[in-house]
Amino acid sequence: MPVFNIERGESLGILIQQIINGLSLGSVYALIAVGYSLVYSILMFSNFAHGGFLVIGGYICYFVLKDMGAGILIAGFLSLLGAGAAAILTERLAYKPIREKTNNTLYLLIASMGMSIVIENIFVVTIGGRFRALPDIIPTTPIHLSGMATISAFDLISLLAAVVFLSILQLILVKTKWGLAIRAAAYNLRIASLMGVNVNLLISLTFFIAGTLASVGGIFLAVRYTLYPQLGGITIKAFVAAVIGGLGSLPGAVVGSIILGLAEMLTAGFISSQLRDLVVFFFLVITLLVRPQGLFGKDVGEKV
Amino acid sequence: MSAYTEGIICVLCINAIAVMGVSLVTGYTGIFSLGHAGYMAIGAYTAAILTARYSFYFIPAIVAGGLLAALIAYIIGVPTLKLVGDYYAIASIGLGEAIRLILENGGTFTRGARGFPGIPNYTNLTVAVCSFVIMAFLMFNLINGRFGRAFKACRDDYIAASLLGYNTAKYRILSLVISGFYCGVAGALLGGFLLYIKPLMFDMMKSTELTSVVVFGGLGSMSGTLLGMVIITLITEVFRPISQYRMLIYGAILVIIMVLRPEGIMGQYEFGPGMFKAIKEKFKGDHYSEEGRKV
Amino acid sequence: MAKKSNQNVLQLENLTKYFGGVPAVNDISFSIEEGKLAGLIGPNGAGKTTIFNLITGVYPPDSGKILFWGEDITYLKTYQAIGRNMARTFQNLRLFPHSTALENVMVALQQHHSYSFIEAITHLGGWGKKEREIKAKSMDILDRVGLADRANQKARTLPYGMQRRLEIARALALEPKFLFLDEPAAGMNPEEVNALNTLILGIHKELKFTILVIEHHMDLVMEICSHIICMNFGTKIAEGNPMEIQSHPEVLKAYLGE
Numbered sequence: 001m002p003v004f005n006i007e008r009g010e011s012l013g014i015l016i017q018q019i020i021n022g023l024s025l026g027s028v029y030a031l032i033a034v035g036y037s038l039v040y041s042i043l044m045f046s047n048f049a050h051g052g053f054l055v056i057g058g059y060i061c062y063f064v065l066k067d068m069g070a071g072i073l074i075a076g077f078l079s080l081l082g083a084g085a086a087a088i089l090t091e092r093l094a095y096k097p098i099r100e101k102t103n104n105t106l107y108l109l110i111a112s113m114g115m116s117i118v119i120e121n122i123f124v125v126t127i128g129g130r131f132r133a134l135p136d137i138i139p140t141t142p143i144h145l146s147g148m149a150t151i152s153a154f155d156l157i158s159l160l161a162a163v164v165f166l167s168i169l170q171l172i173l174v175k176t177k178w179g180l181a182i183r184a185a186a187y188n189l190r191i192a193s194l195m196g197v198n199v200n201l202l203i204s205l206t207f208f209i210a211g212t213l214a215s216v217g218g219i220f221l222a223v224r225y226t227l228y229p230q231l232g233g234i235t236i237k238a239f240v241a242a243v244i245g246g247l248g249s250l251p252g253a254v255v256g257s258i259i260l261g262l263a264e265m266l267t268a269g270f271i272s273s274q275l276r277d278l279v280v281f282f283f284l285v286i287t288l289l290v291r292p293q294g295l296f297g298k299d300v301g302e303k304v
Numbered sequence: 305m306s307a308y309t310e311g312i313i314c315v316l317c318i319n320a321i322a323v324m325g326v327s328l329v330t331g332y333t334g335i336f337s338l339g340h341a342g343y344m345a346i347g348a349y350t351a352a353i354l355t356a357r358y359s360f361y362f363i364p365a366i367v368a369g370g371l372l373a374a375l376i377a378y379i380i381g382v383p384t385l386k387l388v389g390d391y392y393a394i395a396s397i398g399l400g401e402a403i404r405l406i407l408e409n410g411g412t413f414t415r416g417a418r419g420f421p422g423i424p425n426y427t428n429l430t431v432a433v434c435s436f437v438i439m440a441f442l443m444f445n446l447i448n449g450r451f452g453r454a455f456k457a458c459r460d461d462y463i464a465a466s467l468l469g470y471n472t473a474k475y476r477i478l479s480l481v482i483s484g485f486y487c488g489v490a491g492a493l494l495g496g497f498l499l500y501i502k503p504l505m506f507d508m509m510k511s512t513e514l515t516s517v518v519v520f521g522g523l524g525s526m527s528g529t530l531l532g533m534v535i536i537t538l539i540t541e542v543f544r545p546i547s548q549y550r551m552l553i554y555g556a557i558l559v560i561i562m563v564l565r566p567e568g569i570m571g572q573y574e575f576g577p578g579m580f581k582a583i584k585e586k587f588k589g590d591h592y593s594e595e596g597r598k599v
Numbered sequence: 600m601a602k603k604s605n606q607n608v609l610q611l612e613n614l615t616k617y618f619g620g621v622p623a624v625n626d627i628s629f630s631i632e633e634g635k636l637a638g639l640i641g642p643n644g645a646g647k648t649t650i651f652n653l654i655t656g657v658y659p660p661d662s663g664k665i666l667f668w669g670e671d672i673t674y675l676k677t678y679q680a681i682g683r684n685m686a687r688t689f690q691n692l693r694l695f696p697h698s699t700a701l702e703n704v705m706v707a708l709q710q711h712h713s714y715s716f717i718e719a720i721t722h723l724g725g726w727g728k729k730e731r732e733i734k735a736k737s738m739d740i741l742d743r744v745g746l747a748d749r750a751n752q753k754a755r756t757l758p759y760g761m762q763r764r765l766e767i768a769r770a771l772a773l774e775p776k777f778l779f780l781d782e783p784a785a786g787m788n789p790e791e792v793n794a795l796n797t798l799i800l801g802i803h804k805e806l807k808f809t810i811l812v813i814e815h816h817m818d819l820v821m822e823i824c825s826h827i828i829c830m831n832f833g834t835k836i837a838e839g840n841p842m843e844i845q846s847h848p849e850v851l852k853a854y855l856g857e
Contacts, residue, residue, distance in 0.1 A: 040390075044389075045390065046390040046394060048338075094559050094562070094563065097563045098562055098563060098566065102566065104334075104566075105390075106330075106334055106336055106523075107562045107566045109336045109390065109393060110336065110558055110562050111558065111559050111562035113338070113512060113515070113555075113558060114556065114557070114558025114562065115555065115559055116555070117512065117551055117552070117554055117555025117558070118552060118555035118556055118559065120555075121549075121551045121552035122552065124548065124551075125548055125549060125552060236401065239394050239397070240394065240398060243394055243395075247389055274409060277401070277405055278405050278406070278409075280398075281399075281401060281402040281405075284394075284395060284398045285395075285398070285402075288383040288384055288391065288395055289383050292383055292384070292387050293387070442720045442721070443720075445719065445720050445721060445722045446719055446720045448722075449714075449719045449722075449726065450706075450709040450713065450733075451716070451719050453698075453702060453706040453709065454706065454709075456695065456697070456698060456702075456706075457695055457698075457706045460695040460696065461693050461694075461695060463657070463693065464689070464693035464694070464695065465706075466676075466677040466681075467655060467657075467677055467687060467689075467693075468681065468686075468707045468710065468769070468773060469678050469681035469682050469707075469710050469773065470678055470710075471676075471678045472678075524697070
């Protein structure tokens with residue numbers, strides 16, 4: 001039955017293609033989710049402005065490429081730096097005064113929602129809400145895999161970039177003094193401050209890391225979907241990934257992101273691309289029902 | 305009364321019912337939500353389908369809208385509110401988005417993204433005002449009594465509350481279910497007022513508006529929430545010409561209030577004799593700051 | 600004279616709890632008889648508060664058993680344990696800071712003077728009567744601890760000593776049969792400690808319930824408790840009346856060092 005065989009071969013090709021696609025998308029989610037989780041692990045609140053950092057990074061990259069005619073390395077570097085600085089600024093302006101006054105994280109959560117709206121709408125009112133395509137900075141040439149599947153070089157590059165940046169983060173966390181301080185603060189911020197860690201500096205550093213990682217994710221998302229002020233809304237998926245992996249757990253954020261990326265792309269490839277967003281929320285609901293603390297989450301409790 | 309004024313009053317009443325629900329869950333119980341527009345959508349679509357397609361009388365349709373929203377709130381609340389952390393906040397975004405996606409892909413039943421037209425005009429001035437009065441009466445009664453005190457206890461220190469014998473998860477879920485009912489009813493009334501609804505009306509921006517009104521009015525003050533809602537609704541009317549700045553202003557207000565006065569314009573006070581007594585109390589007697597105490 | 604043997608209200612059997620490999624409570628057994636005013640003493644970090652947390656279900660033990668009025672309550676959740684008629688205070692105050700002193704007491708007292716949800720939203724039926732009853736009884740309790748004139752003040756604006764007494768008032772409002780006090784004298788000056796002694800003794804005498812008090816001020820415990828358990832490094836090192844404890848070599852070693 002030759003027809004059957006061809007179909008089989010094709011669907012295997014699609015499978016490989018969608019898996020690579022899913023890994024690539026998942027790795028971008030991971031860049032965003034890890035930064036978000038890092039902030040969560042230290043300040044114990046969901047920073048909804050995290051999506052804003054990604055948009056800021058994306059726009060910096062866009063304008064540096066477009067108006068200054070710079071190469072991708074310079075544009076990328078500036079965009080990382082800019083998003084990191086914006087993250088620090090957000091923390092200093094909106095969160096620091098609140099966390100110094102109270103330890104009710106609800107206030108931080110609401111302020112972060114406000115900052116997210118502010119950042120998004122600053123772009124809307126200044127440069128407008130239209131979709132902008134980044135210049136061809138990342139090759140999207142198709143690569144043929146022994147005639148079975150065709151994948152895009154872009155997918156491989158984004159996967160590689162995510163691995164590189166997350167490895168750098170891992171090195172910082174494990175090998176440096178500040179990395180140790182961040183891990184200590186994630187365990188207990190108050191104790192870290194009693195140990196003589198400069199807490200404000202540490203929080204700024206954490207936000208900087210979160211901002212730069214978000215910016216890397218932002219550039220890849222902008223290439224994938226074009227750039228617009230509401231692009232940060234996609235962070236919801238990274239939040240969901242972090243919940244699946246366990247709020248505050250960095251390996252959890254990575255694993256959750258990969259699961260989501262794969263689930264989304266396989267749904268798009270084999271069921272219907274309209275349902276791919278619904279699958280994300282389906283995973284969220286299943287996680288909350290079956291294992292609410294997430295795959296790598298620790299038991300949620302508080303000291304008495 | 306001009307049709308315009310009547311319209312404004314109807315909108316105020318509908319908004320009031322929705323924000324009372326959000327005020328209960330966020331202000332009184334300390335649960336942050338970014339998906340309450342989703343409950344409004346459930347109420348709106350339930351009432352619209354029941355009245356327009358099955359020719360229900362509007363009162364049972366509105367109640368059914370509220371009840372279905374409350375049921376969904378219960379289903380989402382049980383797994384997420386047992387946990388400490390931002391689980392409900394994130395789930396609420398997911399819920400809001402999922403409801404929108406389901407409505408958009410609902411085929412002929414929900415008529416998809418283009419919206420649901422032809423809803424009977426059941427929300428007139430009388431219906432809107434009466435609904436508001438009834439819902440406000442029940443809400444203010446609820447918070448002035450054992451449930452109000454229990455919600456606040458769970459908000460302020462859930463461990464202390466559980467060590468006073470409170471099953472805190474149960475109270476948080478109850479609060480969410482009641483607020484879901486309020487938003488469901490508000491959504492149902494909105495459908496009967498606009499005669500046309502579409503999924504995009506109930507997106508995350510709408511949820512954010514609801515929450516920002518509650519924060520602006522005062523976390524833990526029901527009358528503050530209502531005052532804040534009136535101010536924001538009227539300001540929105542006045543500034544309609546520069547509407548592209550509206551969201552920017554919303555966002556900035558949220559941040560500024562959290563930084564300067566997280567308790568909102570009314571603090572935790574309610575209008576009434578107690579408010580003046582409390583203010584007087586504040587200006588006399590010893591002051592010991594929370595931070596200053598010995599630990 | 601034949602003494603009637605009293606029933607053990609609280610009985611801990613080989614209770615053990617580890618935190619990250621370190622035993623915070625190690626194989627502890629003791630029991631408290633009905634109507635006793637007992638003390639649990641020991642240096643900082645001896646595991647006293649952990650015992651309270653285990654009894655009140657804040658976390659479960661790794662092994663062992665807790666019996667309360669003969670019922671096994673080892674693995675009950677916090678609110679279920681409290682529902683068995685016990686109440687506790689905290690070493691670090693846990694009042695509801697934004698509520699008034701009166702509301703802090705009412706929220707506890709209403710647990711035993713409840714009314715239905717329908718009554719609550721309509722203010723019909725038993726609502727008015729019950730609310731008045733809750734308020735009046737709460738005022739009585741505030742009066743007992745000497746805070747009646749501060750009833751409408753927000754809890755966080757009360758002076759420290761009063762906050763401590765408000766916590767005791769809130770615990771009393773649960774109308775418990777067994778009261779756990781976790782370092783009620785922490786941070787108090789000698790005068791306040793004296794007043795507190797009188798208060799605790801008064802409560803014990805009048806309300807006739809069993810009390811277990813954690814303290815590391817020996818004086819307070821020696822003065823008011825008739826039965827004392829001494830812990831160090833998670834284990835029980837001595838148990839007995841104040842005289843026995845005071846002269847027990849292990850206790851002296853724990854408190855004075857080698």
